[in-house]
Amino acid sequence: MAEATDSEVPECWISKGLCEKSREKAAAELNETEERKKSALVEIREKIAEYSKEHPSFRFPREDDSFLVRFLRARKYDVERAFSLLINFTTYRIDHPELFEGVTLDSVRPTLEYCLPFILRDRDDEGRRVVIFQPSRIDPERYSHDSVQQAIVYALDALIDDEEAQVNGFILIEDYSNMTIRKILGLDQRLMKRLSTLFQDAYPARFSGMHFVNQPWFFSILWNIAKPFLKEKIRQRTHMHGSDFGRLHEFIPKRCLPAEVGGDRPPYSPDELLDFLSKVKVDRPPARQVTAL
Structure with missing residues (x-):
């Protein structure tokens, strides 16, 4: 994903390990202990080896501990589900x-300069990384x-190197200021499906x-287009605030918004x-290392 260059990366972006609160959360919510981490890494590598024998043309991008742990954390140390991910x-x-x-x-800079997406420097009180997306900024002519999507994924590929983000996760705000019916009807359903699948x-x-x-x-109109692409768990975690920012601030504090x-x-x-992105190298395995079946 990402690795630091010679320039110092502030801890607000990439932490130097987990804080005590996040270690407690990892244990309570993700079933993470040092013993479980070691055994799960052995198990997932066994699955990688077995899969590679069965599908010799398939190449995994990386197999180091720091890379594999993020999949285990994302699936609460259920190795079968982590391997599927x-x-x-x-x-x-x-x-x-x-x-x-x-x-x-350089290729995504123009899009990021237009705040597509906007990502907060500071995590919220739960240690989550806050991502803000303003769909009205999408201008297909520009x-x-x-x-x-390249800009979104490039930024997240750098941010997921942060262990705090791996444990505490991300939270998304979609700001529909300046949205028009014409812009909503012009949104690409293919983009929505690709992002939701990802x-x-x-x-x-x-x-x-x-x-x-x-x-x-x-x-x-937009919600009815997007809703079929979302799993029930995500729908249950979706909140509509309108212009009631006070209700939004019950979930995300004003200090970081x-x-x-x-x-x-x-x-x-x-x-x-x-x-931040100028100080890290985002890992993109060459095509020869990620080969289709």
Whole structure:
């Protein structure tokens, strides 16, 4: 995924291990202990070896501890489910090379500079990474749907290196300010399906909730399009706030939110995220290392 360069990466982006609170959460919610981690790594490597013998043309992108642990954490140390997630993760990148091959910080910079997406520098009180997406910013004439997803995945591939994010997860705010019916009807269902498939079934991260704000009266059109792509668990973690930022702040504190959603921080700016991304190298295995069946 990502590795630090010579420049120092602030701990607000990539932690140096888990804090005490997160270690307790990992044990209580993810069944993580040092003993379980060691045995689970042995088990998942056995599955990788067995699968590789049966499918010699299939290549896993990495097999080091730090990489495999994120899959175990994402599935609460259920090795069977973690291994299935690893297969899905690898297969997704085989099936969608346009989202990964040749993608660099320079190529996604224009999209990130337009805050697609906007990712907060600080974690919330639960240690979660907060991602804000404003669909009205999508302009197909300036930013293709592929470029938007490339930017999202590139940023998350860097952030998932953070152990705090692996344990505590991500939370998403979708801000529908300035949305029009024309823009909603112009949204690509293919993009919605690809993103929902990726984050529900093919990404080693915990997504703990979605919060919609500033929805227009015609938001139901978009929701009815997107809802079939979402699993019931995700639907249950979805909250509609409209312009009631006070209710949003019951879930995410004002101190770490930007002004656009009633927070205490300055308005949307990509500078801190881009500075972080400039200090890490996002790992993208070459095609020869990730081969289809």
